[in-house]
Amino acid sequence: MKPKENYSNRFRLTYGLAALAVGVTASGWGIAFAIMGAWPLVAMDVAVVFVAFLSLVLARRNQLSAALLFSQSAFLVIITTLCLIFDVPREAAPRVSHLFLLVLALLGYINYRREQSRPQLAIVALCVIAFVVFASSTAAPSFAQPIPETFQIYGSWVNTIVAVGLLCIGVYVMQLELARDLDKARAIKAALRNREFELFYQPQVDETGRLTGAEALLRWRRGDGTHVPPAEFIPTAEQAGLMPAIGEWVLTQACETLAAWRHDPATSGLKLAINVSADHFMKLDFVETVLDCLRTLEIDPALLKLELTESMMANDIDAISEKMRDLRTAGLFISLDDFGTGYSSLSHLRRLPVQEIKIDRSFVQDIVENRRNRVLLKSIFDMAHMLEFVVVAEGVETLEQLRLLRSFDCTAFQGYYFGRPVPLGEFQTRWTNDPVAPAALSA
Template sequence: MSSTDASQSGKTDDRRSRRLVFAYKTACLVVMSIALFWGLVFFSMRQWGLVGTQGAMAAVCLVSWWLTHTGRLSLALMLSQLAFLAITVAMCLYLDVPSEVAPRVSHLYLLVLAMLGYMNFQRHRSKPQLVIIALCLVAFVAFASTPMHFSFAQPLSDEVRISGSWINALVAVAMLAGGAYVMQTEFERTNTMAQALQVALWNDSFTLAYQPQVNRSGEMLGAEVLLRWSTPERGPISPAEFVPVAEQAGLMVRIGAWVLNEGCKTLALWQTHPETSHLTLSVNVSASQFLENNFEQSVLHALEVHKINPTRLKLELTESVMVADMEVVVAKMHILRAVGVSISLDDFGTGFSSLSYLRRLPINQLKMDRSFVQDVTESKRSATMARNIIQLGRDMDIAVLAEGIETQEQFRLLRDNGCTEFQGYLFGRPVPLEEFERTVRTAAA
């Protein structure tokens, strides 16, 4: 992934995070207001235990709101879910005990927690979050289907619970409706984009951009080809936004095949000109595309059809391929390596990196993720990690390419530490093929 794409990815993630931050901060304020209201009611009734419970809920909301406001959304979400799960379960077992006059309603908030957890899971998939969602749903079913409570419970009076049941039920339903609206809006956006991507495939509306890759002397080694998509309504759309949608819609395999074929056409053209015949071309391959049963055969077919030198083609894979059957992954790589195709591991150091995986994978290149590069001149820790990745590549006879190079200082530091290949704004932005070729011809003149 180029530095441009990584920057756009950050902007897209920021937009999604801002929506979740707004929804979560609003929910914190709503729940805190309800807790304070009931705290005052119970205070007037001298129900000190209940005052403490409502105070705890308000405190959790306040802390969560503050954590979110200061940029620690993930911590706030996990903390609040666990705290409110415990508080809600305690309320149901000790205070909100159903009777013939008033039903139990506190357990409705467990559905709100489960929905909040699901929204967070869509943002950041993790097993702990799945466990919390499951606990919320199990607890909801248990409290909805049984009058379960502590033997030493001290139920609220029916008078308080009747009025409270209406308020709590309305608030819980309103929060569920709000969450459903947010998810429906996201679904409609995704569905609309998936349909537009399908049309773009039919109409051949995608374009490609090429970003230079250079050696330690600044000489052109080749380029990375990058997918671009623009619509009349929205203009250019970030790959970080449309690629995940294409993956979900099952379109990425076809889009990836189109990119590979166009890349091979470019290599065939370059072979006919002395100033470009030495250049390599890096093509990004998604995990779903690489794991297709006939992927390696489709690559071999493209090489044969376009009559290109296989050593000029480089396939960039993300570390997500490692979650698949490693025997299948390694076998595919060996078939491609056998004919001369190079394999590059993109965004190295950010995903499923493992020395045991790296030892087994027949790769030619590691692409150091830009997160290690962007502050390599300011952060001692980033500089140390970058040096370690470079040394790892040297020890394993694997080339290391640093992406996201934007300053001469970054370039010099990484070059002096043994990095041999570079990519970033310092050497050129992604540009259309014609402009890239003009740059190459100018440099060769």
């Protein structure tokens, strides 16, 4: 399932208005240059209008992340071309097109805070470097075709006003976004302090539909009873550095659940999986914290499953591998979550002491309709079986998906077809009375 893009409505609106303003300004200059027959400049303005229009289309289709990267990359090329060939500094009028590079850099920084990526960071760096070069130099290449002086004089005023205006808007939006994130972070801290978080439990079953364990999923129920979706607070918690504190709370709750299950024959052998964030896992005392919690509550380490996301592999792989080995030596079960969507590779799988991989739900969703997906998924299962990994198919929602996965010799499943995440009491009532999913019996 594609994650929801983490952009506020204010940011979306501002981006749309900025793209519209750039498009209108470029249209005006294009008409003026067409009247005077400066067709190369007309072509540049047409390119600007096209980029602005396509960016608006992408944004309206809820592809704002793609729109931002596309528009920044395209405008970086266009502005660099303008500065090299057309906007050549004169004694009567300075070069001003490079001011828009600061706007791009600011836009890129705001986007980087929302969704950190190397391409975005590279674009910001290139914009800053290009701005410094053009601001510090008056040299022009031999193939330059300077704008007519009269137009350049007027253009220096117009473009400076537009660039400074966009910069001011960008700074204002960034301030609002920072304030929004700060308010969210404070609310998350208060929720942790006021015990507004709770764990929901989703069943994990074997090929016969028999319950083998559950995944504990974090939920936030405000004091007024309203629920906050994880997609709305987890990114903020990650940016604010709150995931280690939340992760320790989840760990404690999960261990207490396992301690309670130990006294019931119907639940004493169930595994419980918890998600571990990269920040939490990389804490120096993470292994000691986990083992202390298990020892204090006298829990069999083999019953606690730690699910680590593939994105964690972007960190120090040697340090991660060492911690995994320590945890496995202590008896814990290590699972690689969202397999196929992140940074892992075959070399990582060879080096990491994982016992289980969870196939991301995006592979399972269209397995019935998409032949390529079926072939790819079959290859993943074959590889995993040869490497002696347990494979869990996540996001199973239909009987057809279940039958296909069984044909791949999949023996572990999780998804709405077997049960939705529910509070602990409801989970125990449902599964302790009958530990077999009726849906699986019809497959």
